[in-house]
Amino acid sequence: MNRPSMTKMVLIHLGLIITTVAVLYPVLWVVGMALRPGQAFSLDPNPIPSSITFEHFASVLGTETADGEWLFGRQLLNSLLVAGITSTVGIILATTAGYAMSRWAFPGRDAGLRIFLITQMFPGVVMAIPLYILLDEMGLLDSLVGLSLVYATTAIPFCTWNMKGYFDTIPIELEEAAWMDGADRWTIFWTIVLPLARPALVVTGLFSFMTAWNEFILAATFMNKETSFTLPVVLQSYVGDYGTEWGHFAAGAVLVSIPVMILFFALQKHLVAGLTAGSVKG
Amino acid sequence: MLRLFIITLLGILGTAHADTLTLWHAYRGAERTALETLLAEYETLNPGYSIQPRAIPYDGFNSKLEAAVPRGHGPDLFIAAHERLGTWVPLGLVQANPEPITDVPKAVEQALFHEGQSYGLPLAFKTLALFYNRDRITTPPADTNALIEMAKSERDAGRIGLAYQATEPFFHAPWMHGYGGGLLQDGSVELNRSGAVRALEFAKDLADQGLIPEEPTSALVTQLFNDGNAAMVINGPWFLGEINPEIKLGVAPLPTISETGSAAAPYLTVEAIQVSAHSQNADAARALAKWLTETKQSVHRALKGRQSVTAASAYEDPRLSSDPILSAFRAQLEHTQPMETGAWMGSSWEPLARAIRRVMRGAHSPQAALDAAHQEFQVVTAPPPPPSNPWPYICVAALVLLGTVSFIVRAAWKQRAAMREMVHAYRWIAPAAISMGVLVIVPFVVGAAVSLFAHRDGDWTFVGLTHFIDILFARDWPLTSALSFWFTLVVTIMWTAANVILHVGIGVALAMFLRAPWLQLKGIYRVLLILPWAIPNYITALIWKGMFHRQFGAINALLDAVGIEPISWFSQFSTAFAANLITNTWLGFPFMMVVTLGALQAIPSDIEEAASIDGATGWQRFWAVTWPLLKPALLPAIVLGSIWTFNMFNIIYLVSGGEPDGGTEILISEAYRWAFTRGHRYGYAAAYAVLIFGVLLIYSKTTDRILTRKAT
Numbered sequence: 001m002n003r004p005s006m007t008k009m010v011l012i013h014l015g016l017i018i019t020t021v022a023v024l025y026p027v028l029w030v031v032g033m034a035l036r037p038g039q040a041f042s043l044d045p046n047p048i049p050s051s052i053t054f055e056h057f058a059s060v061l062g063t064e065t066a067d068g069e070w071l072f073g074r075q076l077l078n079s080l081l082v083a084g085i086t087s088t089v090g091i092i093l094a095t096t097a098g099y100a101m102s103r104w105a106f107p108g109r110d111a112g113l114r115i116f117l118i119t120q121m122f123p124g125v126v127m128a129i130p131l132y133i134l135l136d137e138m139g140l141l142d143s144l145v146g147l148s149l150v151y152a153t154t155a156i157p158f159c160t161w162n163m164k165g166y167f168d169t170i171p172i173e174l175e176e177a178a179w180m181d182g183a184d185r186w187t188i189f190w191t192i193v194l195p196l197a198r199p200a201l202v203v204t205g206l207f208s209f210m211t212a213w214n215e216f217i218l219a220a221t222f223m224n225k226e227t228s229f230t231l232p233v234v235l236q237s238y239v240g241d242y243g244t245e246w247g248h249f250a251a252g253a254v255l256v257s258i259p260v261m262i263l264f265f266a267l268q269k270h271l272v273a274g275l276t277a278g279s280v281k282g
Numbered sequence: 283m284l285r286l287f288i289i290t291l292l293g294i295l296g297t298a299h300a301d302t303l304t305l306w307h308a309y310r311g312a313e314r315t316a317l318e319t320l321l322a323e324y325e326t327l328n329p330g331y332s333i334q335p336r337a338i339p340y341d342g343f344n345s346k347l348e349a350a351v352p353r354g355h356g357p358d359l360f361i362a363a364h365e366r367l368g369t370w371v372p373l374g375l376v377q378a379n380p381e382p383i384t385d386v387p388k389a390v391e392q393a394l395f396h397e398g399q400s401y402g403l404p405l406a407f408k409t410l411a412l413f414y415n416r417d418r419i420t421t422p423p424a425d426t427n428a429l430i431e432m433a434k435s436e437r438d439a440g441r442i443g444l445a446y447q448a449t450e451p452f453f454h455a456p457w458m459h460g461y462g463g464g465l466l467q468d469g470s471v472e473l474n475r476s477g478a479v480r481a482l483e484f485a486k487d488l489a490d491q492g493l494i495p496e497e498p499t500s501a502l503v504t505q506l507f508n509d510g511n512a513a514m515v516i517n518g519p520w521f522l523g524e525i526n527p528e529i530k531l532g533v534a535p536l537p538t539i540s541e542t543g544s545a546a547a548p549y550l551t552v553e554a555i556q557v558s559a560h561s562q563n564a565d566a567a568r569a570l571a572k573w574l575t576e577t578k579q580s581v582h583r584a585l586k587g588r589q590s591v592t593a594a595s596a597y598e599d600p601r602l603s604s605d606p607i608l609s610a611f612r613a614q615l616e617h618t619q620p621m622e623t624g625a626w627m628g629s630s631w632e633p634l635a636r637a638i639r640r641v642m643r644g645a646h647s648p649q650a651a652l653d654a655a656h657q658e659f660q661v662v663t664a665p666p667p668p669p670s671n672p673w674p675y676i677c678v679a680a681l682v683l684l685g686t687v688s689f690i691v692r693a694a695w696k697q698r699a700a701m702r703e704m705v706h707a708y709r710w711i712a713p714a715a716i717s718m719g720v721l722v723i724v725p726f727v728v729g730a731a732v733s734l735f736a737h738r739d740g741d742w743t744f745v746g747l748t749h750f751i752d753i754l755f756a757r758d759w760p761l762t763s764a765l766s767f768w769f770t771l772v773v774t775i776m777w778t779a780a781n782v783i784l785h786v787g788i789g790v791a792l793a794m795f796l797r798a799p800w801l802q803l804k805g806i807y808r809v810l811l812i813l814p815w816a817i818p819n820y821i822t823a824l825i826w827k828g829m830f831h832r833q834f835g836a837i838n839a840l841l842d843a844v845g846i847e848p849i850s851w852f853s854q855f856s857t858a859f860a861a862n863l864i865t866n867t868w869l870g871f872p873f874m875m876v877v878t879l880g881a882l883q884a885i886p887s888d889i890e891e892a893a894s895i896d897g898a899t900g901w902q903r904f905w906a907v908t909w910p911l912l913k914p915a916l917l918p919a920i921v922l923g924s925i926w927t928f929n930m931f932n933i934i935y936l937v938s939g940g941e942p943d944g945g946t947e948i949l950i951s952e953a954y955r956w957a958f959t960r961g962h963r964y965g966y967a968a969a970y971a972v973l974i975f976g977v978l979l980i981y982s983k984t985t986d987r988i989l990t991r992k993a994t
Contacts, residue, residue, distance in 0.1 A: 009800075012795055012801070015795075016792075016795060016807050019792065019811065020807060020810050020811060022868070023810060023811055023813060023814060023868065024810060024813065025836075026814075026822055026825045026826060026829070026868070027813055027814075027817065027822075029825050029829075030817070030821060030822075030825060038508070038524070038526065039523060039524050092713070093713050093714040093717060094714065096710045096711065096713060096714065097710065097711045097713070097714035097715070099710060100707045100708075100710035100711045101711070103707075104704055104706075104707040105704075106700070106701065106704035106707040106708065107693070107694070107697040107700050107701050107704070108693075109707075112711065112715070114982070115718075116718070117921070117922075117925075117982060118978075118979065118982065119718060119722045119723065119726075120922065120925050120926070121925055121928075121929075121974070121975050121978035121979065121982070122722065122726045122971075122975060123929055123950050123953060123970075123971040123974050123975065124929075124931075126725075126726065126729030126730065126732065126967070126968050126971040126972075127722075127725045127726060127729055128345070129349060129729070130724070130725035130726075130728035130729050131721070131725045132349045132353075133353070133728075134720070134721070134724065134725060136353055136355070141355065142355075149717065149721060150721055152717070153717050153718055153721040153722050154722070156714055156717070156718060157718075158922065160714060161918065161922070165918065169884070185706060210816075214818040214819075216342075216820075217342070220338075220339055220341065220342030220346065221342055221345060221346050221349060224336070224350075224355070225336060226336060226337055232818065233339055233342070234339075235818075235821075236339045236341050236342070237310070237337070237338075237339035237340070237341075238310075239339075239340070239341060245310070245523075246501075249821075250821075253817070253818065253821040256818060257816055257817045257818070257821075260816040260817075261813070261816045264809075264812055264813075264815070264816050265809055268808060268809060268812070271812075271876055271880075272876055272879040272880045272883065273880055273883060274880070
């Protein structure tokens, strides 16, 4: 493609810079609020605070249980565990299902794909109480595993669609050759297909991770103790019935967002390549 | 570390031992420390008892309590505001007091009564009072005439006279009660009494004279006071923690209404400690509750936790009686209206808030607005429809089930050969299918079944399809009302379409630029542009809400800088809708951008180059070559994106909150309101949810031919 003229180039950069500033402005504001002294919600159009303090970060990070255990660390560990289990379960279930749906035209496949899509349409508002009873019956209430399972199932439809879309782009010839050589299905899947599908695995994992990392309504309902809360629940607890501790809330928000941002930056190449969202290749 | 890991992994269920007392509360900061200190002291005084206090986030407190207690996972004791007794008593969550409450003012005792029985022991109370800046106001106003005079001189000096959240019924209530417009009088609830009309005229007058700020949110009130720009503020004790320490603070009871001679009476909330009806240790729990309310412990909570305690004897302590803030609240307590415990109370907020906003905007007269509010209130609190006979429904359900099963069996039988051959495929798909079935489909079916029942105050009646008929035939509201299903459906469709068009448009445009080989700094742009996706959306929604503020928001400041009149974003439909749309576009375009970038990789660039050699301009090339290749890859993302947008609750709820008059509400936020702010009509809300599902199902029917096209 030809290089456009200088004026055009400047205009394009200008457009991109304006968009980027518009995107960054609210983000800067959260950071500014986290660094500004006091707990008030700032209405100052200038996101950069006049004086800076790290006390909000210190008090959010420094919470302790009655026994002197480091509470924030424990909750961070909970969040990491829940997000980790969710991604693992999500990847395993979505990859196997997506692979089967991509490779084999079994009766019921189309219906299955449609049902997966349909589950995305269930409004969460009716699900919380039945899920509570269900988890209770399964003995998984107040357990990180139970919470992770619930998150994994909310992420599976998107992930399955995405995995199927990606598998569709991988030529089947390699697998057929291996099949001729007598390899079994699992070996083919494990040694040939999965390595090729790495970008899509990354996206699937990231998506499940984020589902679990940001959710707080179900977590607050299912988990009982402060020591079993995840970070979004902690964040939510700075929002009181009348007043909100905005300084703490913003500092917590920054802390919660940092791991996801790191993941995004680290994985952004794969993100572009692996996000097919079930795109169909003719 | 490993031990911690294993314990966390197992997530042991908190089972109560005979000598353990669990206590749930939502206290934070000093209040929490004071409580925990006392509990530790009680443990030393009573060896053999282990007390486990648990702080639960306020937002999840009630739903968690109502789910956990009946299933035996609740606490022995919990501390909560008294107004939900009307829900807890019918649900059987709390135990009535065996003996009368002593050592409390009359209003506090009265608050804890529900249908002739009293529940729980009071610890503290919360109510509104007048906060003032002693640099500006030497003597707090005794009546509203004095208040208006002081506010006028502040206004004339370029400041705000009185800041309070005028459009919130809770903050408007002092005037309403002071003018004799209380909701419940002589056993009947009316929102449009003449006193209420006069109170609203009074508030409108304050606004018209420029004495109170526009769109007064709690953040704005705090900021005005902290910057010294508001001399007086009406707020509650929670405000104390937010005040700039450099302000010379005074607190006084609210003034008397000059016109009526009665005191402005704010609502009173009593925080009481309740003994769970399912406690295994009720006697020990009650003993602990009683101990916490005793004078000495009350004084401790007041001094260390800065609580307005309810124990009358505590105020005989000189440290309390000489404390200007605690004694101001204590004086205000004498002129309060205890929050009603009936379930109707919760249903009064929304219609009242709407009425106040309509009047403040100048859209309605106080009388007309309150008449409309009363009518809405009556619909929301109407008695449940008569019970239906469940048998026809059971028969139909059984027939449908039988039909479905036989259809599946027949289909399976026809294709049994193919299925047997493909048995491995089912094995691969089974883990995902089973977990989805158990954790998604079962809860949904159970939740959907709730739509056949009506819920009032803990009682469920089977009403069959009545809710669906009410909703679909717009029996409660005229079709054109913002509260009718069809109106909301149209708004929801507009919302979804506008969002998807913008997300895809911006996403594709940015992706086209970002992939150009000649563009520098691509990586940086790309990283920064996906940031909105990485931050939890409930946080950014609140930030955007603040940026859209009429007087102090960043967006109007920007418009002002380029010479455009500031916009009152949430007072008309078009701009409120636009505010929601802008926020959600900000959140949603990165996903589409990334999907497009991925799809563009699959398009060989030589095709486009060939077109450009043929002399096509960039624009022609895009529509003729790139877009047709891009479209099939984007369609599934568009379908998914539109489903997510259709149910994007957080943005609507947090940004416009349905303003104006519920006009920008979408179906999912309407369902939420029926479930949680309109008298807990879970059945009605579930019917909304089922209808949402139905609409999306129809939508996906029209698109799924593209989606499930054979891959091989």
